[in-house]
Amino acid sequence: MPKPSFMDTDHGTRIAYHRTHGAGPGVVFLGGFMSDMEGSKALALEDWARRTGRGFVRFDYQGHGQSSGTFADGTISLWLQDALAVIDRLTTGPQTLVGSSMGGWVALLAAKARRARVKALVGIAAAPDFTLWHWDALTDTERNTILTEGRLLVPSDYGPDPYVFTRALFEDGWQHRVNHGPIHLDIPVRLIQGTADPDVPWQTALSIADNLTGEDTEVILVPGGDHRLSRDVDLARLVRVVGNLVEGLR
Template identity: 50%
Template sequence: MGQTDFLTTQQGRKLAYHQTAGKAPGVVFLGGFKSDMEGTKAVHLEDWARRTGRAFLRFDYSGHGQSSGAFVDGCIGDWAGDAMTVIRDLTDGPQVLVGSSMGGWISLLCAREMPDKVAGLVTIAAAPDFTEDSMWAGFNGAQRAELQDRGQVALPSDYGEPYIITRRLIEDGRNHLVLRDPLPLPFPVRFLQGTADEDVEMSVALRLLEHAQGPDMRLTLVDGADHRFSDPDCLALIEEAVGQVLARSGGRG
């Protein structure tokens, strides 16, 4: 799938990325928690970008995929910083951000912190504030005590090895919440959500739509779609949503 390049951040993190040249505005894919840029959605969108001549960028956060660092050492602030560095250093002009799961939260942080670099937004099963509203809120007393005493707790995962959740991840997440304060999104936005998602409840998508403020926001619910949102119909819907945002942001053609 092309050559893997690397960008070193000011913090010394070495971030792996694949970039496709093309017309502006470009599209940037932001992956999920413990995911990487080789996932189905990221690679599919890269193929779409090549077919349509659109600039495209996918990358791995630190501690993910081919990038440097250990996953357990990272936190939302680190990964959001990685995303902002990649967008700022590797792209020209405003971009359409496509954020999947945790990447949806990070794309919202990018929109809040660097609005001049965002032409539009597509989220897929976005998980804003999940460290607080899903993880911490879902911990029982023993898990909270273990997190405080040992600095980490293991959670079972449907995607392989257990997730090691650190106290730093939870505490740092509280510094990056987006559903507690005003969240202006002054550009075209498409939220996509499956009704059979067992990782991010449909109520999260509805809360995000109600909380955010913008002139052109739409939520599409797909009956029966799960968190992966990667079957052919879902992938086609992602393409369609990106196309709508590009057209409405002035990036048609």
């Protein structure tokens, strides 16, 4: 496995990344909560980019993977800053953002912040405002733990390490909620969502689509699809959707 490159940001994160040089429009992959850039979706897109000569970047947020920092110190604000630093310093020209789960939230925020650069967006089980859902789903005891101790550990179905939900994450998430009204983006958007996703209800994709103000939005429902959407057929679909979207921008 090739070693990553590193970029020191002005806000303090040392970001680990892999960049594939190629033609534009480029593609940037934004991973999910407690995920990293070595997942199958990121690697499938990187392979596609190399085969087609397309520019591509995958990276780790602060506290994720091989980047600096501690996961529990992260917030949506900080991870958004990481994404914007990657777009600003590691890419040129128009970009398509591909966001998985939490990465879909960060991608929507980044697209709004970099309207001149972000020309399309793909969400994979996109989870904007997921901290609001989690807060509502907590018991009174769990909420009290977060308010008094500052954090709550929750077992994960996707690995041995528990999820860490902090008070700062919930408070910051509220400040960055995006799917509570019109999402003013006039770019092509594709939302891929499994109907059997245990973490993100499939209706979320419809809600995002309804709130987007642009006219080129499509929801792609995958019957029986889970949250990861990482089967071979899922990866082939992702590459096809991203490839068609990027070609349409030329």
